[in-house]
Amino acid sequence: MHHDFIPPSINLRFHPETKTIEEEMPEARQAFTQVEELSRQLIDDLHSGRLFSVDEVEEIIDDVVGSALRSPDALMLVTRLKQHDVAIYGHSLQVAVYLVALGRHLGLPSEDLARLAMLGLFLDLGKTKVPATLLSKPGRLTPDEFNLVKQHVSLGVDLIHKVPGLDPKILEGVAQHHEREDGSGYPAGLRAEGISLYGRMAGIVDTFVALTNPRPYEAAISAYEALRKISDLGGSLFHPPLVEQFVQTVGVFPVGSRVELSTGEIAIVIRQSSVRRLKPKVLVLTGPDKVPVSNPTTLDLLYQADGNEPVHILRGLPAGSFGRV
Structure with missing residues (x-):
């Protein structure tokens, strides 16, 4: 798609992602x-x-x-x-x-x-x-x-x-x-x-x-x-x-940004979802008590197990909140 604000002299190209x-x-x-x-x-x-x-x-x-x-x-x-x-x-x-x-x-x-x-x-x-x-x-x-x-x-x-x-x-x-x-x-x-x-x-x-x-x-x-x-x-x-x-x-919550989940846990966004921007893949850094965990785990907010209350992002956090990665 050629947007009106891009000069027509520029030939746009599709850039497929070739690596994860x-x-x-x-x-x-x-x-x-x-x-x-x-x-x-x-x-x-x-x-x-x-x-x-x-x-x-x-x-x-x-x-x-x-x-x-x-x-x-x-x-x-x-x-x-x-x-x-x-x-x-x-x-x-x-x-x-x-x-x-x-x-x-x-x-x-x-x-x-x-x-x-x-x-x-x-x-x-x-x-x-x-x-x-x-x-x-x-x-x-x-x-x-x-x-x-x-x-x-x-x-x-x-x-x-x-x-x-x-x-x-x-x-x-x-x-x-x-x-x-x-x-x-x-x-x-x-x-x-x-x-x-x-x-x-x-x-x-x-x-x-x-x-x-x-x-x-x-x-x-x-x-x-x-x-x-x-x-x-x-x-x-x-x-x-x-x-x-x-x-x-x-993305609404950019890759690398810190977020607080509905569980109270602090996580960092590690991958966007092209389908649902509000449901990225995150790396969970702390427990609900905000204490850092020894082994961070990944959680894909788009694909969660049935039967449990789906976890969602409660709010975005400034860079460096709750320690460093």
Whole structure:
């Protein structure tokens, strides 16, 4: 299906899953570790004044795209399970993975998926030029401080436009990831169709990652709450059809998110159900008393034994709730 918000020049493709999560997990972990190291290196290069090239990034990006094409849930699960602090590269890593997953769901060709991964990694490089005290301030920023932080977009564009061989779509996505449908975004105040596909996608994903990770001035919320909040803002801040596609990509309770079951047990979502999004497969981490179990067990909420009250998800939980996996 060719959505109206996708330029007709893009030839969409169907990407069948060729591996299960379990089969893909080793390669997903390796791809994530490699891109994690790449992200650190990009930051170090910028601090030292060295200009990286697209060729240095492409090989590792191709491994990430390959893993996402084989089994997107495996890469998203690794991303959710990795505990990152609020460092710039940690946020950008997650944005890159979710952008690739969304692009795959939309049927974008692999070359676009590679561009989206780079867009995610480059998204907030401009923050390396913003005073660290502002980025780590525990309270709300003053209007003057917020104006300084907003400059990270133009600073990031200035940094990466010098990169040899960089696709203009990536530069455009970086420049537009804080633009909003109603024109209330920044830096250019673009509206609706004035925002590119990459800019729209990056705006949604960047917001989702920010909401689901702890920030100096605000606690993380569950993935379910974040998706609901973004959906509520569809039409004013985000493009509603694209928001719906993102929800379909990650699921109501995304892979890797923590949930509380109707039994009182805490579990982590390990596989989506393509039939019933509210009934994924989970790994049960605790007993009803919230005490961790020594041997976690899997439970498929879609296929449960007859005769017992079916277990269902009571609510989503913020990342890191009730210990770490």
